[in-house]
Amino acid sequence: DGPVLKHTYTRAIARPHGWVFVIPLTAHTSYGYIFNRDISGLEEVEKDFDELLAQDGVTEFEKRAVLRFPNFVHRRIYDGAVARIGNAGGFMEPLEATAIRLAEMQVGMILQMRFNRPAEYQENDVPVVNRFLINDTLTCGLFVGWHYSCGSRYDSPFWRHARDRAWPTYRSATDPAAVGCAALSKFDEMIGLINAPVIDQSDWDRRCGFPLTSFAQMSQGLGA
Template identity: 45%
Template sequence: MKIAVIGGGTAGYIAASHISKHFPQFNLYHIYDSTIPTIGVGEGTIPYFLTWLDKITNLSYAELEKRCHITRKFGISFENWGVEHEQFFHHFYPVGETYAYHISAVEIVNLLQEYICATKIDCQVIDVKSNGISANIIFANNTNLEVDLAIDARGFPKSFDDDYIQMSWIPTNAALIRQTPGDNDHLIELKMGSHLLKYQSATRSIARPHGWIFTIPLTNRTSYGYIYNRNLNSLSEIEADFDEFFLHEKITYSGQPKNINFPNFTVRNCFDGAVFKIGNTSAFIEPLEATAIGYILQQVEAISCWVLRAFAKVDQREKLDETQLRVFNQYFLNYAYKISIFVGWHYTMGSRFNTKFWEFAKDNFYQEITKLENDQLLEEFYSLLELAAQLPHPIENFPEFSSTLAEITNIFTALLAGFTKTFGQWTKPSFTEVGYGIGYFSN
């Protein structure tokens, strides 16, 4: 059985290393174009990434720190979002115990390639044709490769046809990236009512006049990104405010900044039976909640459980069941929608800045979300908000909030409390922390 992974970015290397580890019986091809540069910023992950990475590499934290410059991510510190609280925190759960990684996007690719057992093809792909049972990969050198399954991780589509849906309820579409030298002090201090919490490291999300800035600390450098709307503010305005932020933080950047335009979108059908689009090829949602790697892992695990396990039992593949294919595509369409709804909701209470961007961002979500094709998703969203409002205030009464979560010790109490109900990558406590943090529940 021939399987091809197309793409030399994070998604491509995650998919290729995953298949190499769990399905060594396949004839795997890893296809990439080494002339295409990677963005190379630091990346935030989710806690499950630690489990996945351990299965692939079995490396210790110390080894990963040395190879990929990782730091622990205990959550996201939001600063200046909404008008009620100067700062709030979106944890992983259990609070203070669970963490993810900040990791170098360049070095994780370098690491994962050591765990890939595949025929490597370094060549530009100009087209991938599919008949639903096999895929024909066309190369720029006029050669081709026919495979039973192609996993397409080539990045943003060059054009958007009717199978792509623009998520206009998210108000940003560009990022200016800067890097600073490494700093061993990544401590985050957080005042929660009368309690002062300290975390070794976390992602910061700082609202600014024209958008917001992320900081992702690695051991050798820190990535900063100013996320904004290029239709509302010029690059010179962003650069000027970025400079002001750096001056206030008493830091200087090094190297050449990168300005990146991005679409917020999802493909309607990510899988046609022979070609499976993953990562930025299938969807992209701005990095406010660092959902990209979690989304990739969800896709890779899903195709493994359904398709690859079935392929491993036969010598020749057959056409996949159309009903199952529709269910699979609808699941990932809804999953991308849910991520975009949760992210877009963060903007609805504005920030401490009364500017053109924030006036637009506050109103944009409710104006544009009406374009969503699935009313049931919004019903699920508002249902979870109602449940989330019942938990103790996570800022003004953090000890009670934390102890309430700790009491959910088994599946039965979790079911009764509504903790097993998910919306994309989040459960009820996430809605509670963000909702109270931005001031939504006080509205």
């Protein structure tokens, strides 16, 4: 009875040293502070985390752990015999919860090839599968990276680094000559579409890792 006062959806909260995910689960709520250890010290991150937990009214929590994770995609996710699935194939960061969806795509593509393509095509199919999966990861990566492009209301070293140093490398990082796929031009096309005064109905289903509606939400704000 009465209004629900607790959040029932996942939140991504910008903080001076990065951002915090808050995921309400059945029995508990999961909090995680994503930061860059080359920019912020653990002590200052923990202090800010404590402030956020206090603001959220969290008084009890399990022991904290600090997890390190790399950002990468393997150039050879599939070698024709062995497939690198999930974190073995690549990982970005949790902002858009892309890991399971990328792993599903890896499993789906490789099974599709193994079940439906004759073995004699394998030599040619393997690079195509790898290119497809790298493209899939990089299109998602560009969308996730774009979240950082304008920094945040916090004028802090983390956000300045994200806006002024990290994001500006996106074109060279996904240069087709270096990565062998067209993720960058797909991303550019999506940006072109959301900047157009009217989006033709035939383009409504276009995607670049994420659907056009997600691009619109990101660029114009939720509900705009």
